[in-house]
Amino acid sequence: MGADAEIGALLRGARCALRLTQTEVGNACGYSASAVSRIESGRMGIDYPTLLKFAAFLRIPPEQLRASAVPGMTNVATVAGGCRSVEEDEVRRRNLLTGVVAAGATAFVGADPAAAAPVDLDVALFRLPQAEPVPLPRLVAQIASARRDYCATEYARLGQVLPNLIATATATRDASSGRAREEADMALARTYVLAAEFATKQHSDAAWVAADRALAAARSSGIPVAVGEASRQLAIAMRRSGRSTAAVHLLTKEASDLDASRDHTGAVRTTLLLTGAYSAATGRDRSTALSLLEEAEQETGKHPAVPGLFTVEATRTQVDAYRISVLNALGTPDEAVDVAARLNVDQMSTAERRARAWTDVARMWNALGDSEQTFATLQRVEQEAPQEVRRPALRALTTGLLYGPTRIEGIREFAARTGALVA
Incomplete structure (x- = not known):
């Protein structure tokens, strides 16, 4: 399972646990219901700030989020190419x-x-x-x-x-x-x-x-x-x-x-x-x-x-x-x-x-x-x-x-x- 699919499964599970619809989640996070559906199925990726927004609304504990694959995060091996010391x-x-x-x-x-x-x-x-x-x-x-x-x-x-x-x-x-x-x-x-x-x-x-x-x-x-x-x-x-x-x-x-x-x-x-x-x-x-x-x-x-x-x-x-x-x-x-x-x-x-x-x-x-x-x-x-x-x-x-x-x-x-x- 790729990173987007794993994140999607995590978000879908949290949404279902809270008995929320995709429309309700989308309205809270600035996405359409169809976009939420694509995110949950792994067909659409989201960046890290957006993931944090979803996680906060869906009450996903930080430790559970860290234990999952995080899309959009710079990899360790490529950090040195930036402008930081x-x-x-x-x-x-x-x-x-x-x-x-x-x-x-x-x-x-x-x-x-x-x-x-x-x-x-x-x-x-x-x-x-x-x-x-x-x-x-x-x-x-x-x-x-x-x-x-x-x-x-x-x-x-x-x-x-x-x-x-x-x-x-x-x-x-x-x-x-x-x-x-x-x-x-x-x-x-x-x-x-x-x-x-x-x-x-x-x-x-x-x-x-x-x-x-x-x-x-x-x-x-x-x-x-x-x-x-x-x-x-x-x-x-x-x-x-x-x-x-x-x-x-x-x-x-x-x-x-x-x-x-x-x-x-x-x-x-x-x-x-x-x-x-x-x-x-x-x-x-x-x-x-x-x-x-x-x-x-x-x-x-x-x-x-x-x-x-x-x-x-x-x-x-x-x-x-x-x-x-x-x-x-x-x-x-x-x-x-x-x-x-x-x-x-x-x-x-x-x-x-x-x-x-x-x-x-x-x-x-x-x-x-x-x-x-x-x-x-x-x-x-x-x-x-x-x-x-x-x-x-x-x-x-x-x-x-x-x-x-x-x-x-x-x-x-x-x-x-x-x-x-x-x-």
Whole structure:
């Protein structure tokens, strides 16, 4: 779900909760009822000041607004191009990231403050804690452990270890030289890739910063796999800011630079093509999206699955999951029904990937107007990964069902359990 669609679902849910009509909301906010309808359906974007006006009228709590995708807000990676000083940019980035990351972390761990300490990812990105270098094998093992938390969707626990992990990886890289420094650069790149993935789950602009630093470290390492993994994260950040064409250009260029004949680089290349296909679809470039998707599918038959990579697995099952995402983004979810019917989610090796696949199927059913199937699929997401279903995008989808025209048994309890319904 794109940023406009998530904001639309949030506004629609709040309006329905207050039993207001679109006309009443439009009159209060200076829009026609038809414009409100387009905003709620994600077909019309609004800038940040307008969003604040809607939020104030609809009594949307600030923390709920921060935890959602915010359109029209300048991205962290592009702030430096303005006229503010470096010090002002730093303060702005910290303030922005503190709000967004903390709100997202609360969504993962629930409202109970005892569940986990606040995740302050911007501290790790802009004010690294003190850390000592460690032997490279120990660092690699720590990164692998954090990666397992991500794949198991243990986001609360991951958030606790990321700041120190980034600091330790940085200290280890700085204390290394020669070939050991190249390997330490790759380890640092993979740590920042993990941070970018974590921030993306929270819809945080911290993903821009983490992905940029991942790519810088990856290029310093000179290791193609690391460069490919980091490039993919930067392209995702670009896409989520609305720069789909630039994301596709980056992904296809990096894919062309990788040796498709080797298993590791070939597998990374395949995932770059898959991400490129979805990026093109979000820009409504159907021909490019389907072309990249077919190329990725052809590549999966040439290489075995490679365990240990930080990207998605290059398998036909993963291609099918991406095909559903692509068709949803292109506005043709009906074409995805047959794909969803043959999709064997159980073949995916991690809870995170299985939950993501079910999420795409839920979005397909929601776009087709089948609320019962949408809810049933959201329940599959919860079964696979309870913390995944608390993400802002899925809470927005749940809110839409909660206040939609179809009465669904169990949806209110599900919404309360997953944070979509705030008492």
